[in-house]
Amino acid sequence: MSEPLLCVRNLNIDIPVGGGTLHAVRGIDFELQRGEVLSIVGESGSGKSLTSLALMGLLGKRIDRRADRMDFDGIDLTRAGKRQMRALRGDRMSMIFQEPMTSLNPAYTIGDQLAEALLLHRNVSRQQARDRAVELLEKVGITAAASRLGQYPHQLSGGLRQRVMIAMALMCGPELIIADEPTTALDVTIQAQILRLLVDLVREMDMAMILITHDLGVVARVADKVAVMYAGELVETGSAGAIFNAPSHPYTRGLLRCIPLPGRTARGAPLGTIPGIVPSLVGEIGGCVFRTRCDHAVAACHGAIPHRGEADHMFRCVHPHGHREDEETPA
Amino acid sequence: MSDLSDPLLQEITGPTPGQLLRKRVFGHQGLIFGLAVVAILAVVAILAPVIAPHDPYAQSLVARMKPPVFLGGTWENPLGTDHLGRDYLSRLIYGARVSLMIGGIAALISGVIGTAMGVAAGYFGGKVDAVVTFLINVRLAMPVVLVALAVVAILGGSLTVVIAVLGLLLWDRFAVVMRASTLQVRGREYVAAAQAIGASTPRILLSEIMPNIVNNLIVVVTLEMAHAILLEAALSFLGLGVQPPTPSWGLMVSEGKNMMLFEPWLVLIPGAVLFVLVLAINLMGDGLRDVTAPENRS
Amino acid sequence: MNAMSKPDTPVLELRGVSKVYSVKQGLMGARKPLRAVNDVNLTLGRSEVLGLVGESGCGKSTLAKILLGLEAPTSGEVLVDGEAIGSHDRLKLARRIQPIFQDPYSSLNPRKSIAEIISLPLRVHGIGDHASQTKAVREILDVVGLPARVMNTYPSQMSGGQRQRVAIARALIMKPEIVICDEPTSALDVSVQSQILNLLGELRREFGLTYLFISHNLAVVEHLATRVAVMYLGRIVEEAETGALFDASRHPYSRALLDSVLTPEPGLGVPDTHLGAAYPNPINPPPGCAFHPRCASATAFCAARAPRPVASGDGLVECHLYDPETEMFQR
Incomplete structure (x- = not known):
C-alpha cells in the first residue's frame, strides 16, 4: 500500500x-x-x-x-x-459545511465567489477562473451554469446552494x-x-x-x-x-x-x-x-x-x- | 461510582438562570461601578434635605464666590458658593434630584410609549407594524433638540414641561429595539405552544414574550436615562430648561460660564458630576447588556 | 366525552382543507396566490398514527398549524370526533389537539420553571387550584419519565432529551386525544431519539392517543406510523397503511422518496432517485399533475390534466397510472 x-x-x-x-x-x-x-x-x-x-x-x-x-x-x-x-x-484541502447559506457570502454573486477561490491560489486570468466555474457548476449537476454565475446565493434553493458549495470546494x-x-x-x-x-x-x-x-x-x-x-x-x-x-x-x-x-x-x-x-x-x-x-x-x-x-x-x-x-x- | 447510578443526578447539575445571572453580575466590574455610582447618587438625591449643609436657595451677598475647600476655601462651604452666595454643594445635591427625576420619569414615559408600540408592531405585524414603523420614521425625522427648544420656547421652561417634552420625544429607540426583540421571540416555538394551548394574546405578551425581552428593555432604559439627563442639562444651559432658581446641573454650568475664565471650578464641578453620572449610567447599561446577552448564555 | 363518540367515528377528519397565502414577488410584483395546502382530505381513527411525509415546502407544517388553530384554513372543515371545530374556537381545539415541536431548545420558555411550563395549559383553562395543578404536574412528570424534583429547575439546566420530555408532558397534561408531532426527534441525538420514540409509543398505547407524526426521517415514520400520507405541493398524493406504502408504494413520487432513504446497510451505495429537476416553485406550480416535470413515467397527458384521487387498497393514490378512466391506466 x-x-x-x-x-x-x-x-x-x-x-x-x-x-x-x-x-x-x-x-x-x-x-x-x-x-x-x-x-x-x-x-x-x-x-x-x-x-x-x-x-x-x-x-x-x-x-x-x-x-x-x-x-x-x-x-x-x-x-x-x-x-x-x-x-x-x-x-x-477544502471543506464543505452543513449550512450553505451561512458559508456563502450573500453580498457577492456565485460567479465571483467561485472565481475568488481559484484567483487566490492560482495565477490565472478572470476569464480562466470563470470558465473553470462554469465547468464545475456543470459537473455538480447545475443546469444553465453560465447564467447562474450572476446570481446571488439567496436566489438558489438549499440543494442548489449545497451544489455551489461543492463546486467552490473543487475549484x-x-x-x-x-x-x-x-x-x-x-x-x-x-x-x-x-x-x-x-x-x-x-x-x-x-x-x-x-x-x-x-x-x-x-x-x-x-x-x-x-x-x-x-x-x-x-x-x-x-x-x-x-x-x-x-x-x-x-x-x-x-x-x-x-x-x-x-x-x-x-x-x-x-x-x-x-x-x-x-x-x-x-x-x-x-x-x-x-x-x-x-x-x-x-x-x-x-x-x-x-x-x-x-x-x-x-x-x-x-x-x-x-x-x-x-x-x-x-x- | 454512586453518583453515576442515577443518570438524572448528573444531568441536572447546572446552575439556575438566576444563579448564573448573579455570578455574571458580580464578575462584571463596569456594571458594579455603574450600579454603585447611580445608587449613591440616588440615595443622595432622596436624602437631599438631610444631607445638604445649607438651604440651596439661601442667598448671601457677603459670601459670594467663595472658593471650594481645595482652593483655599473653608469647610463652611466645602465646594464654595456661587455668584449669589448660595452653597454650591447643597445646590449640587439638590441638582441630583432634578437630573435623576428628569432621567427617570422621561425614560419611564418614553419607555411605556415605545415598548407598547414596539411590542405591538413586532407581535401583530402587518398593518400595525406598518403604522408603527411609519411613526418611528416620522419621529426619527424630527431633530430632538430643535423640537424641544421650540416647545419650551412656546410653553415656557419648567421641570414639568421639560419632562413631558423629553418623555414624548425619546421613545424611538424603545420602539425600534422592542419591535426587533419581539419579532425574534415571536418566532420561538414556546409562543406557538402557548397559542396552541389557547392562551389569550395579553397573556402571551405578558408571560411569554415580555420576560424574554425585558433585558433589552433595561439596556435601552439606561441609555435613554443618560440621554434625557444630558438633554435637560443642554436645555437648561440654553435657558430653556429648568428655570432659576431651581438647582439643576445644566443651569449651574450656565450660570458659571460668565466667570469661567476666573473661577473655572464653577463650571468644572457640576460638569464633572454630570459626566460621572452619565458615564455610570452608560457603564450600567453596557454591563447589563453583557450579562444578559444571549451569546453569553451557555 | 370519549365514551359518547361512536367507535367508528374518526377522531380526526379533514374535509377539503385548503390554505392559500397571498405572496408578493419582488418589490413591485403583484400579489399571487400560494396554495400551501390544496384540498386535503384525511381521516384518522382512534389511536392511529398517521405519518405525514414530504419534502420541505410541501405544506405539511402548514397543515399542522391549521390543526392546532394557529392558522385558519382558507376553506374546508376540521372535524374532531365528528364535530366541526372552527379555528376561532382555540380553547376548545386546545383541549383536544396539542403539539410537540421539533426544537426542544426553542419550545420551552427559558424564563419559566419546568412546573410553570407544564402547568400553563391548566392555568390558561382554569382547571383546578394550585394544589391540584401541582399534583397533576407531578403525575405527568412521572408518566414521561422525569423525577418530580425537576419541577423547580429551568430549561437551560436540562439536556435536549429531557426538554423534549417536558414538552411532551405539557402536551399531555390536559389529556388531549390528538397530538401533532412535528419532527419531534430530528433535533436530538440518535441515542436520545430512540428514548423519545419509545416514550411516544408507550404513551399512545397507555392513553389511546392519536398522532399526526410529521417527519422527514422515513425510517422513523415506518417504525411508528400505522398509516402514511405522502404530500407533494400541498396535496396528498398517496395515503395507505404503513406496510402497504413501504412495501408496495404506487405513486412515482412515493417511490422516489422511499428510494432515497439511506438505510444503514453498507455496500449498497447511494441510490439514484431519478428525481431530476428541483422542487417546483409553489407560486407557479406545473400544470396538470404537479409532479410531472420530475416523474419518470410522465407523458404529455400528465402535463395536460391533473389526476384525481383514486381509491386503491384501503388508501388513495393520485396518479393517472392508477386511474382506470385515463389512457395511462395500465393492467
Missing part, C-alpha cells in the same frame, strides 16, 4: 474553560488513502467537528492542538505556519475534502443526490474525503472506512462492512440498536436505548469514557483500555470481544 495522503497520530485538542481544561479530543489516530472516504460518526459533543477543524488549522487561538504526527502528503501540519496553512486551505482540484454534515439540512431526496455526487467526484478525481456525520444511514452507504467517536475518543474504527455487520464496541452496538432498521426492527417495537449522558470532559479523564453508560462495565474499565482487533477493524474495550464473557454473544 502506498504512503497515505493523510496520517494522524495521537491528536489531542484541549479547550481552556472556566475552572479547568476541556479535553475535547484525545488520542485520535487515523489515516486516509487517495480515493477513499472516511466517515467520522458520533453524536453531538463527540469532538468530530473539532477534529476536522484541527486538520484545516481552523481552531481558535485559545484551543490547544497537539499531535505526534499529522502529515498531509508529506507536509507536517503540526509545524505548518499560518501562511502555509492558508496556502493549503481551499487549494489542496482548485483539492486532494482532500472535509465535508461536515453536508446534507443534514437537506431533504432526503436532495441528500441522496448530493451524496451520490460527492462519492462520484471522489472516485473520478481520485480525492480523499472525510465525511463527518451523525447519520448512520449516510455512513453505511458512503464510507469506505468508519471511525466511531464518543466523548472525544475513537472507540471503534474499521471498514464500513465490519462496523455495520460486526459492531464490537458496546457504544457502536448501542447506536445501531437505537435506529429502526427496516426489515430487522419490528414495527412499533421498542427501540434500543443508551441510558445516561456523555460525562464531563473537564479535568482528568481515566479509563473507558463509555463505562458510565455501558451495560458491560466492570471494575477494570477504570484502568487502561487496550486496543483490540486488527488494523482493518479495531476497537477499545477491556473485554476481548466487546462484551462481558459471562453473557451470551449479542445478536
